[in-house]
Amino acid sequence: MLYSxxxxxxxxxxxxxxxxxxxxxxxxxxxxxxIILGPYxxxxxxxxxxxxxxxxxxxxLVIILTRAGLSLDISGLKKIGRPAFLMCFLxxxxxxxxxxxxxxxxxxxxxxxxxxxxxxxxxxxxAVVVPRMVKLTEEKxxxxxxxxxxxxxxASVDDVYVIVLFSTFTGMAQGEDISLIKFVNIPVSIAxxxxxxxxxxxxxxxxxxxxxxxxxxxxxxxxxxxFLLVSLEDSINIAITFSxxxxxxFIGVAIQKNTNEVAKRLSNxxxxxxxxxxxxxxxxxxxxxxxxxxxxxxxxxxxxILVALVFRMLGVLVCLIGTxxxxxxxxxxxxxxxxxxxxxxxxxGIPLAVGLACGDAVLTVAVLAIVITAPxxxxxxxISYKKLLKQE
Numbered sequence: 001m002l003y004s005x006x007x008x009x010x011x012x013x014x015x016x017x018x019x020x021x022x023x024x025x026x027x028x029x030x031x032x033x034x035i036i037l038g039p040y041x042x043x044x045x046x047x048x049x050x051x052x053x054x055x056x057x058x059x060x061l062v063i064i065l066t067r068a069g070l071s072l073d074i075s076g077l078k079k080i081g082r083p084a085f086l087m088c089f090l091x092x093x094x095x096x097x098x099x100x101x102x103x104x105x106x107x108x109x110x111x112x113x114x115x116x117x118x119x120x121x122x123x124x125x126x127a128v129v130v131p132r133m134v135k136l137t138e139e140k141x142x143x144x145x146x147x148x149x150x151x152x153x154x155a156s157v158d159d160v161y162v163i164v165l166f167s168t169f170t171g172m173a174q175g176e177d178i179s180l181i182k183f184v185n186i187p188v189s190i191a192x193x194x195x196x197x198x199x200x201x202x203x204x205x206x207x208x209x210x211x212x213x214x215x216x217x218x219x220x221x222x223x224x225x226x227f228l229l230v231s232l233e234d235s236i237n238i239a240i241t242f243s244x245x246x247x248x249x250f251i252g253v254a255i256q257k258n259t260n261e262v263a264k265r266l267s268n269x270x271x272x273x274x275x276x277x278x279x280x281x282x283x284x285x286x287x288x289x290x291x292x293x294x295x296x297x298x299x300x301x302x303x304x305i306l307v308a309l310v311f312r313m314l315g316v317l318v319c320l321i322g323t324x325x326x327x328x329x330x331x332x333x334x335x336x337x338x339x340x341x342x343x344x345x346x347x348x349g350i351p352l353a354v355g356l357a358c359g360d361a362v363l364t365v366a367v368l369a370i371v372i373t374a375p376x377x378x379x380x381x382x383i384s385y386k387k388l389l390k391q392e
Contacts, residue, residue, distance in 0.1 A: 087319050107365075222266070
């Protein structure tokens with residue numbers, strides 16, 4: 001295991017540095033590291049690491065979502081209003097509808113199989129989007145218009161919405177009855193996640209004021225509570241649950257609201273944690289990519305992904321109708337809401353694992369979506385934000 005950890009860090013950081021040198025996002029190098037070292041090419045990453053890769057990726061997401069919460073401007077988000085709410089589900093719905101229209105024709109899927117594939121594809125990747133929106137917030141690009149806040153909030157809720165749809169459609173394909181309570185759980189889990197996060201963050205901020213600890217200790221306390229929340233969500237077997245990832249982000253929001261100076265210092269600590277967490281996250285996502293699958297569906301799989309992205313961007317544009325954003329700002333928001341990686345890596349293989357006929361096709365398209373949209377989306381954000389957004 002230690003040998004694999006050493007390889008992941010050294011090769012991942014080296015490839016990331018090389019990509020930065022040629023003006024590409026570092027995550028491209030990290031994804032490439034995972035593909036090369038992973039089980040489908042060289043196979044030098046130890047099975048003990050691969051077996052816990054889901055948990056390691058969750059740890060990385062916890063770090064970046066807490067960091068996002070510590071810098072998220074809720075007052076700016078309130079000013080945005082309606083578009084922020086629509087961004088949570090409308091772009092994903094548009095993408096799902098697009099898949100229902102083209103999946104049967106191009107891939108020979110049934111409508112239900114197209115819905116399963118659409119729900120896998122429809123999630124945006126917080127791992128790609130969130131750190132870039134945090135960077136924009138720190139550099140104050142688009143912050144006056146609330147663009148980073150809008151994308152941060154939408155990207156966090158979007159995943160909850162899509163995963164609930166995916167579990168519902170997969171259950172239907174396995175013969176389960178449609179349950180209204182699963183759809184009721186979408187707004188309930190989001191609202192419960194926000195409420196739990198704000199409450200925990202409020203209590204932590206009061207504790208930090210009364211009990212003086214080093215900032216490192218504060219970070220460890222927040223991480224411990226975050227891990228417990230994720231574990232609690234996984235262990236709950238009732239129909240109505242809460243979103244632990246949204247709760248984790250709003251812990252940061254509450255700490256920032258109640259103890260702003262502490263939040264700034266903690267944000268710096270999380271920035272340092274993210275340096276290592278980012279390497280593990282993207283290398284392990286890359287390790288899930290089986291490039292042999294990509295040739296199975298040919299050019300049709302590529303067309304499906306591109307058409308679905310067009311529908312998604314159209315959904316974002318509909319969300320922005322009536323806002324004061326100019327054409328450049330709308331274009332940036334549309335591009336920034338396209339990268340896919342973590343959710344597709346997490347759930348893309350489930351239909352195949354449970355024996356659905358569409359399993360191979362879903363996994364192939366999920367893999368191809370990661371390979372195409374994660375680097376291109378990150379690259380589009382990195383090279384365009386200074387040209388398309390105004391600096392406050």
